[in-house]
Amino acid sequence: MSSADIYRELILDYYRNPRNFGKLEKFDISAHDTNPLCGDEIEMQIRVGENSKIEEIKFSGRGCAISQASASMLTELAKGKPLEWVKLVAKEDVFKMLGDPELGPSRVKCALLGMKVLKTGVYGYLGAHYEDPEPGT
């Protein structure tokens, strides 16, 4: 797969016009993380509605096209879903959402940063602890 495939229209569109970008005035969940290797940065805020549903979700941060597009697309996917849904999200879902780009190990971390922040925030709210499945990789 070539980089022209990685950076397809979809990813560039979300990079340049991120959906759900910004901050919430009122929120119940907030989480933030960085990718220490490259400095990508994502913050997510969630307002929890009735039946523990994700009523409102926004993200902010800066970084590469892959990290920012991935976080933005994830917020769209998460909106309206029950919090428990977040526990079921796997990295394969994120790759699929991005169109299954062929990413090297260092770029995989960019793609998964948004999921890590989302899970960290929601797990904490639910009284659980999210452990990155591949620490140090």
Next chain:
Amino acid sequence: MLKTEAVDVERIRRDFPILKRTVHGKRLVYLDNAATTQKPQAVIDSLVDYYSRYNSNVHRSVHTLGEEATAAYEGARGKVARFVGARANETVFVRGTTEATNLVRFAWGEKQVKKGDLLLATRMEHHSNIVPWQLLAKSKGATLKFVGITPDGNLDMEELDRLLGESPKLLAFTHCSNVLGTINDVANVSRKAHKAGATTVVDGAQSVPHFPVDLSALDVDFYAFSGHKMLGPTGIGALIGRKALLEDMDPYEGGGEMIREVFDDHSTWNDVPYKFEAGTVNIADAIGLGAAVDYLTSIGMDKVREHEIRLLDYARETLSKVKGLHVYGPEDSKERSGLIAFNYADVHPHDLATILDEEGIAIRSGHHCAQPLMRCLNVSATSRASFHVYNSYDDIDALKQGIMKAGAIFKV
């Protein structure tokens, strides 16, 4: 522009076996030399030769292999010292620049720095010349302050003078910025620091590999550099220290080799530099660094510098034609080393690096271990192309073409 080479690049390239490989089916264009350089066959051979012919521990073995290994290890120390205008008995082998600054932090800092003292670093430091001083300040209750930079990427000399007026104990600064390329006037800055009573720790990781350095003319207290950035192996570097300071310092690590006598309740220390080289040292890589010094000397560091200036001029001219590309650091190539940090439109450096990699081009993207500087420049990351003696004008043309490809993909 006149595209003549200051060195015979084609001949030099043949000395580096890795340059024959392809990446994604393309010729390897290696432009990440500020991170680490490639190794000439002579350096690789020196490691194989040591392990296959005279591998032995140094200093205490009286058999033939031990004598040969000791002679080669100490010979390498002499080569490294002469290469930078220092003496062998003030040259300590360390893992690299980071271990050198940490050695100074522990062996000098723990003894000399007291509660309430002021330590100074600059905003163009690599983390390896910031974090040890942060840790020292924290453990001692001292304060760490930063000398800023001017908009054109030089040290803010007014702020330096002002902060030196606060009688700092230490000034930690780089000879050459790994992001901006700025070459600092080490002799002048160090003299100012000494007048203010400060001890100087200079990061030479980006200077020693790229231009002639003569420490006998620079008036610094501690100077550190890494072997792997100057065509040598990883895991070896040097700390050069003023003899009197090294002698006054406590040991860094305790163990074998660094002692003179060991009793039940105390020990006495070996002479400098052995006092700071506890345990079995990195013999092979020290010998490899000696071979790298021989190789660089055979080309001539003035020639290496001249070559990099020409590459830099050519790169700046070539990249200036790319719309939306912004280069950081001083304008004049003679005031900077052979590297270019830049940003290209809204293409994030990591995305650019991924696209370039597909063309066989290796650059560095990210914060370059200089986050305080990134904040100064108000960016989260930059791309960086950095040169060494085996880079050619063709490499720079390839870089430009790769950037244009990224521009097409990102519709810049």
